[in-house]
Amino acid sequence: MIAVDANGADSGVATVAEGARRSGVPVILFGPAAELDGPSAMIDLVDAPVAIGNHEEPARAVRAKPEASIVQAAKAVAERRAGGLVSAGATGATLTASLFHIKRLRGVHRPAIAALVPVPGHPTLLLDGGANVEVRPEHLVQFAHMGAAFMEAVHGVRRPRVGLLSVGEEAKKGTPDVVEAHERLAAGQLNFIGNIEGRDLTAGVADVIVTDGFTGNVAIKVMEGTAEMLARVSAAAVRGSPLSALGGLLIRGRLGDLRRDLDPDTTGGAILLGLRGVVVIAHGGAGSDGIANAIRLARRAVDEHMVERTAAALELSGALRSAPAASFAPAHD
Amino acid sequence: MIAVDANGADSGVATVAEGARRSGVPVILFGPAAELDGPSAMIDLVDAPVAIGNHEEPARAVRAKPEASIVQAAKAVAERRAGGLVSAGATGATLTASLFHIKRLRGVHRPAIAALVPVPGHPTLLLDGGANVEVRPEHLVQFAHMGAAFMEAVHGVRRPRVGLLSVGEEAKKGTPDVVEAHERLAAGQLNFIGNIEGRDLTAGVADVIVTDGFTGNVAIKVMEGTAEMLARVSAAAVRGSPLSALGGLLIRGRLGDLRRDLDPDTTGGAILLGLRGVVVIAHGGAGSDGIANAIRLARRAVDEHMVERTAAALELSGALRSAPAASFAPAHD
Numbered sequence: 001m002i003a004v005d006a007n008g009a010d011s012g013v014a015t016v017a018e019g020a021r022r023s024g025v026p027v028i029l030f031g032p033a034a035e036l037d038g039p040s041a042m043i044d045l046v047d048a049p050v051a052i053g054n055h056e057e058p059a060r061a062v063r064a065k066p067e068a069s070i071v072q073a074a075k076a077v078a079e080r081r082a083g084g085l086v087s088a089g090a091t092g093a094t095l096t097a098s099l100f101h102i103k104r105l106r107g108v109h110r111p112a113i114a115a116l117v118p119v120p121g122h123p124t125l126l127l128d129g130g131a132n133v134e135v136r137p138e139h140l141v142q143f144a145h146m147g148a149a150f151m152e153a154v155h156g157v158r159r160p161r162v163g164l165l166s167v168g169e170e171a172k173k174g175t176p177d178v179v180e181a182h183e184r185l186a187a188g189q190l191n192f193i194g195n196i197e198g199r200d201l202t203a204g205v206a207d208v209i210v211t212d213g214f215t216g217n218v219a220i221k222v223m224e225g226t227a228e229m230l231a232r233v234s235a236a237a238v239r240g241s242p243l244s245a246l247g248g249l250l251i252r253g254r255l256g257d258l259r260r261d262l263d264p265d266t267t268g269g270a271i272l273l274g275l276r277g278v279v280v281i282a283h284g285g286a287g288s289d290g291i292a293n294a295i296r297l298a299r300r301a302v303d304e305h306m307v308e309r310t311a312a313a314l315e316l317s318g319a320l321r322s323a324p325a326a327s328f329a330p331a332h333d
Numbered sequence: 334m335i336a337v338d339a340n341g342a343d344s345g346v347a348t349v350a351e352g353a354r355r356s357g358v359p360v361i362l363f364g365p366a367a368e369l370d371g372p373s374a375m376i377d378l379v380d381a382p383v384a385i386g387n388h389e390e391p392a393r394a395v396r397a398k399p400e401a402s403i404v405q406a407a408k409a410v411a412e413r414r415a416g417g418l419v420s421a422g423a424t425g426a427t428l429t430a431s432l433f434h435i436k437r438l439r440g441v442h443r444p445a446i447a448a449l450v451p452v453p454g455h456p457t458l459l460l461d462g463g464a465n466v467e468v469r470p471e472h473l474v475q476f477a478h479m480g481a482a483f484m485e486a487v488h489g490v491r492r493p494r495v496g497l498l499s500v501g502e503e504a505k506k507g508t509p510d511v512v513e514a515h516e517r518l519a520a521g522q523l524n525f526i527g528n529i530e531g532r533d534l535t536a537g538v539a540d541v542i543v544t545d546g547f548t549g550n551v552a553i554k555v556m557e558g559t560a561e562m563l564a565r566v567s568a569a570a571v572r573g574s575p576l577s578a579l580g581g582l583l584i585r586g587r588l589g590d591l592r593r594d595l596d597p598d599t600t601g602g603a604i605l606l607g608l609r610g611v612v613v614i615a616h617g618g619a620g621s622d623g624i625a626n627a628i629r630l631a632r633r634a635v636d637e638h639m640v641e642r643t644a645a646a647l648e649l650s651g652a653l654r655s656a657p658a659a660s661f662a663p664a665h666d
Contacts, residue, residue: 054501054503055503057505119562120566130500133500133507133508134508134509165551166547167463167466167546167547167550167551168387170387170388172390174466174547175466175467175547176467178547197550197551197554198550198551198552198553198554198555198556198557198558199554199555199557199558199561200558201555201558201559202555202558202559202561202562203558203562211551213500214499214500214507214508214511214548215547215548215551217500217530217531218498218500218530218531218544218548218551218552219531219551219552219555220531221530221531221532222531222532222534222535222552222555222556222559223531223555223559224531224532225531225532225533225534225535225536226534226535226555226556226559226560226563227559227563228532228535229452229535229536230559230560230563233453233591234588234591237584237587237588237590237591238584238587238588240587241586241587243583244583244584244586244587244588246580246583247579247580247581247582247583247584247585248580248583248584249580250576250577250579250580250581250583251570251571251577251580251581251584252580253574253577254570254571254573254574254577255567255570255571257570
């Protein structure tokens with residue numbers, strides 16, 4: 001069972017509900033019952049009309065609105081009524097509700113948003129995609145271990161290549177924090193390939209790319225914006241003459257397949273790593289297929305025991321906050 | 334007269350010399366005479382075979398190698414034998430040699446690398462592109478004033494729209510330094526449009542985009558890498574069937590024009606703002622046309638009195654380090 005927050009998607013509550021239906025996964029939908037169809041075989045419904053918006057301060061709003069859909073959905077995971085959570089609403093509210101109720105894995109400094117970069121043929125995980133605008137070196141090291149564990153567990157990549165995003169390949173390039181993280185990763189057990197640069201994000205040279213949440217958020221959105229800009233200006237250029245317009249018609253089918261591969265909706269969204277449960281942040285602009293893919297991604301992460309495997313990898317890594325001897329207790333087993 | 338460092342370009346010394354010839358601008362070329370043709374009507378030659386590489390620590394190398402081509406070229410600008418400097422060599426060495434010899438404008442905290450983002454129809458200046466991997470809010474505010482002055486002086490944009498790169502549009506989004514820079518810019522005299530996100534970099538919504546040198550460097554390279562990846566996978570997709578391959582032939586001419594607009598070589602390179610002279614950092618991978626465009630950009634910045642106008646704008650801005658009453662003395666008038 002996956003808990004789905006119906007509020008907050010740009011495309012509205014009905015689109016999220018339609019995505020839940022299309023996913024083929026049993027879900028509990030938290031949203032305004034007045035705008036939703038009744039429950040069905042696959043869909044439980046919890047009336048939760050209150051939403052938390054992007055403009056609200058997340059910690060305050062999550063505390064002040066226990067009845068909000070995202071808070072109720074996170075509690076459903078914490079109380080093991082659901083195995084995972086999907087929301088296309090405000091990222092800050094999803095992160096905060098998850099931290100408060102689902103909670104961090106023991107020894108994890110900070111959860112990170114892990115996003116799959118759509119490089120055809122080379123799925124590349126970038127984290128942090130925006131959960132932490134400021135990080136310390138030990139956070140970056142944990143992100144590396146969490147990202148590698150995710151790519152092994154959910155995407156079947158053996159000994160994932162881990163790169164550290166910086167402004168040059170040399171170990172000394174970057175901020176002091178990045179330089180220190182480089183040293184620690186180079187001395188550690190991961191398959192660390194060193195610093196990579198912005199160009200390498202889409203080059204398929206790494207399976208996991210580690211960075212702070214400010215740079216990671218900007219990088220992902222620059223990539224999306226550049227792809228949109230190029231599609232727009234290319235289409236305009238091709239329409240500019242009758243001959244090239246004909247050419248444009250002839251290539252449309254092939255490029256359509258490619259466009260689907262590159263569409264952020266296809267990957268389903270980003271996943272929060274470092275929590276005691278599966279949380280997927282769907283693209284705010286996702287359509288119903290995007291929501292369906294996000295729900296399927298959450299289901300796969302639950303089925304593949306992503307949380308347990310990430311926790312086990314962290315235990316072995318020596319990168320935990322206080323190297324606890326006791327094991328963890330995930331919220332959703 | 335523009336001082337050109339012939340060393341350090343990926344494509345070699347001869348390509349830089351060819352670029353100098355093509356530029357149509359009088360230059361002094363600093364490089365290994367053994368690999369260069371003799372002087373001509375437009376080209377003076379200074380034998381300077383020593384180069385500073387990307388792997389060297391810039392401050393140490395610039396001090397230890399006064400005979401290096403980039404150091405000699407910077408001195409030529411400082412001593413007013415040349416009006417501006419162009420290099421496709423190691424950015425760190427160019428920046429350091431410029432700081433040591435051409436020097437900062439009075440009251441400027443840090444020079445910034447300003448790069449024109451190739452958005453067709455909407456030239457957009459992004460700074461800092463990598464000179465300062467860590468910045469304080471007052472640095473970001475100065476970057477905004479310097480970038481706006483450049484777009485007015487060299488690109489004729491009236492009251493340039495200035496955006497601050499962050500992870501959300503709201504004033505409170507971003508690191509504490511970004512939030513503080515936002516407050517100061519909102520209270521200032523520039524045409525400040527607030528925070529912009531990574532997607533907006535290529536959307537033509539701002540004329541000047543301000544960020545730290547780490548994020549800026551990553552953003553520019555992500556943009557380049559994404560464009561390359563899309564060109565590569567699109568070409569492969571189009572070649573995949575005979576019909577679409579024919580379509581590809583029909584659109585080739587129109588897309589060729591577009592590719593030229595998007596080529597980093599077309600803009601000539603990035604410019605260092607905040608110095609007492611014009612310094613252009615050509616793309617390391619520039620061909621001879623890219624070098625020629627970089628030299629023409631330097632010449633235009635000299636002709637348009639970019640340094641004096643940037644200095645005057647900074648004086649008026651109240652954003653100088655110690656609000657001096659005395660005026661500055663640029664190195665190249």
